[in-house]
Each structure stands twice: as C-alpha cells, then as structure tokens.
Amino acid sequence: MATKKIILTVEKTDTGFSAYSQDYPIFTTGQSIPELINSAYEAAEFYFEDENIKLSNTDIKFEIDFKQFFKYYKVINAKFLAQKIGMNATLLSQYVNGTKKPSAKQTEKILNGIHQIGQELSEINLLQTA
Template sequence: MAKKKKIIMTVEKTNTGFSAFSADYPIFTTGKSIPELINNTYEATELHFEDEKIKVDPTDITFEIDFKQFFKFYKVLNAKFLAEKIGMNATLLSQYVSGTKKPSAKQTEKILSGIHQIGQELSGINLLQTA
C-alpha cells in the first residue's frame, strides 16, 4: 500500500461550525467543533484515497487557519496579551489579525511560538475546586 504525501487542509469558521478543504485534492468536510472537523477530515481523506489503495496517516494531514479565523474562534486568546507576551507591538498584531497587514514568515513563527507557549502554560495548570 502506497503512502501519500502531506495534505494541507485550510480551516475556516462558518455559521454552523467549521469547514476544511484541500487546494490540492478534492477533499472537503465540515464539523460543529474543531475535534469533529479533524475526525471528519481523516475520514474524508481516507475515503478519497481508498480506491487508489493509498494509506493516509493523521500525521500526513496539516491543518492551517489564518490569523483572522484563529482569533475569531479562540476569543479567549487576547491579541493584546499575546503581543505583550511575545514582545510585539499590539497594534501591529491587531493589523495581522484583522488582515490589513500580512506577517512575514519570521513574524508568523514568533506569533505561533507565543501561542504554543501559552498553550503549554495553560496545560500545566490545575484548577482548585471550591466547596
């Protein structure tokens, strides 16, 4: 069984949840939540390549979302807070989020690194239950 190269899925927020599509393959799916979208994407991708007997592993699929969509969905992540965390001008990050400016590859990596850092910090926190 052959193995497929990387498949990039573009994620977008919709009125009913999320959609994902590939620019390189006729693969499209939707989901009410991100986890559902990811599961549906795996299923749709396997179905698309089934006749070709090509095995698709979840690691073969990359999900991409633009800044505006990301911050629209993850409203809990404040752009001003993120800018302070990564040492970036808050107005500049706001322009990236609104789509009026496009970040360079270096700036994108800096922002993504900051998002990952915040995610790691949050995953290490346990909340106390009060009686």
C-alpha cells in the first residue's frame, strides 16, 4: 500500500477555517481547528480511495502563515513571544502583519518559541480556590 505526503494550507474564514492543497484537488472547511483536521483527513482519504492509498496522521501536514496564526491564536501576544525568543518586537510584528517575510531561520526560531510556550502551558495545573 502506497503513502502520500500532503501539505494543506490553513486559512481563517468568517465561519471558521478552510484548508486546501496546492498539489491535489483537496479542499475542506471546519468551524474549529479540530473539526477542520478531521474533515481534511476524510477529504484526503476520499480523494485517494480508488488508488488504495491509506493515509496516516503523518501523511498530512497543516501549514498556516503568521498572519493567519496570530489572527486565530489571539491568546499568544506577539510582543511577549518576541521577548521570550529574543527577537525585536517590531520585526515580529512586521511578520505577523505580513509586511515582511521571515527567513527559514527566523521562522524556526518563532516556531520553537511557540512550541516552548505550548509545552509550558501543557505542564501547568491550575489550582481551584474555594
């Protein structure tokens, strides 16, 4: 059984999210990110159904640009992130607004910072007060 590598570009819409592939006629929508991901797997499996290709979660990669990412994840403050990763806040703001494009090295630095924040948040337990 063959496998494929599919890259889906994610965009924020007025009603939720959309995802599409540049390489295959695969397009889907969802009201939330989890719904979009499920719909994307269904759409991709449907497209490759006749070719006897079974997809796994490692076969589909979701990509989102900085502007779209920060539009959805408003909880991540660009100024805080810039400070955390040692980047000029104005420069990160330009990436977020789409006025400048980050290099691959800068993109990796930003993504590592986002992942670090996510890891830190996933390890926190909040205390309930009476």
